[in-house]
Amino acid sequence: MRLLEYQGKELFNQFGIKTPQSILVQDMEEAKSAAEKLGFPFVLKSQLTVGGRGKAGAIQKCKDSVELESKFEELLHKEVKGELPRGILLEKMVEIVKEIYLSIFLNRSKRCFSIIASSEGGVDIEQTENKIIKEITINGISNELASEIANGLDIPKESRESFITLLFNLFKVIIEKEAELAEINPLAIVSDGSLLALDAKVIIDDNSLFRHKDLVKYLHLSELEKQASDNGFSFVELEGNIAIIGNGAGLVMSTLDMVTDAKGTAGSFLDFGGRATSETIYEAIKVISRIPKIKAILVNLFGGIVRTDLVAMGILDAYKNNILNVPVFARISGAQSEKAKELLQGSEARLFDTVEEAINAVVLKVNNNN
Incomplete structure (x- = not known):
């Protein structure tokens, strides 16, 4: 869970890490009230989970009420990497x-x-x-x-x-x-x-999070994360262009690290645990298909009780129904894995014996297309 800046600062203050005086606002009326309390000048800071706010112009200095009116409205409707702010933080400037x-x-x-x-x-x-x-x-x-x-x-x-x-x-x-x-x-x-x-x-x-009830208030699910949760799998959108799908959080995280080591960038983390069916993998791909920046999907399935042939059927259905329009690179090992490989043979999904081979191929494909 990525905390917004103001949430992180609330946490810092609890642990004795001091931060500048600031007020979170949602609209112009709140912004004017906060400006009276803080006094000019201050900084307007979009509250986003993505990085690069400064370079994108989502942090602005504000010296008077005229600038407040123009800059606040601009930031409130300014997207950064496809994300709109969940509030604007007014923060007192310091020397x-x-x-x-x-x-x-x-x-x-x-x-x-x-x-x-x-x-x-x-x-x-x-x-x-x-x-x-x-x-x-x-x-x-x-x-x-x-x-x-x-x-x-x-x-x-x-x-x-x-x-x-x-x-x-x-x-x-x-x-x-x-x-x-x-x-x-x-x-x-x-x-x-x-x-x-x-x-x-x-x-x-x-x-x-189940051990930290005080942090649950910061949990915010995007529309895609809600869709994933409704279908019983974990999903996190990241900043890269390779979607990673696997069965087990540890497996997916290690795969993500290996993709990074191979000079690739993960665009999403999706774990469907041990409950994968053709329907859940199909729904997982539907979620990923709504992320325009994704250029390829890396599937890493290993062992457990997952019926890998059902996963293969979900992938085929996604291609058949035009849900999936990017290449899939898969390492599949587990129950019915040979049948899964037979099903995917001849499709746009490429199969590999090892995850290293699959990662090298997907990173090469994506990087060559950029």
Whole structure:
């Protein structure tokens, strides 16, 4: 579950991570009322789950009531990567002395949490070489590691203790709320030496929500996610162009990581567990077919009680009824897998003996078409 910025900041405040004064609004009347409380100038920030708001013009400075009227209406109806905002955050501007990038994330490839930090806050972390990457041991963040990161970022002496405390608190968010990512970009050192999280990106493990009733209020299902839920499978839309379908969240997540390692980008995560039938796979493909950016589908089925021949029939029905118009790359192994392969032989679905072969083929196909 990807929290919106204001939701992430609410969570940060619970853990002692300070944020600027801000008010979430839904319409112009609320925006004018909030402006009176905050006072000009402030920043208008679209509340979206997708990244790239700044580059897309979905964050705007606002210096007076005239700008508020024009810019607020513009942002309220501005799509970013096909997503409309779920509110606009009015946030008081602060005097920034230094910007930092700081995140803690679940590093699946190394089976641990890792810290990424950079003295170049406010930029895409992938685009800078000036970054610190440290793994967190099973014992958590030590004082020595926190000090090492503070030194590497050249944190001013008067802000050093506050930074180390914030780093410990950010890790508490990860552990206590079972988050996969907690990112602050930028983390600002302001004129009085204190630190403020100017943004918040938090991803919570969906499978842990039953243990965190306080987070359920943040759960928001898109139309596609509701359609998937109604049909009994898990679905998450991502930013790439390869849809990944599998039976089991662990299998789908590992497949997603392998696609990323092969230089592909996942456009959706779809897990139908052990209840797959020709009807459920057909409905799954119907969901994926409504995502224009998807250029290919990768199916990875392995073992369990899934009747893979029924899955094959669902794929064939989707082609037959013109629901499916992109190529399918499949590794199918399990009950009735030989029959499934026979059914798909001669169709637009390509079959592979290993998932590595299927991934390499789908990434090559998609990348060559871009």
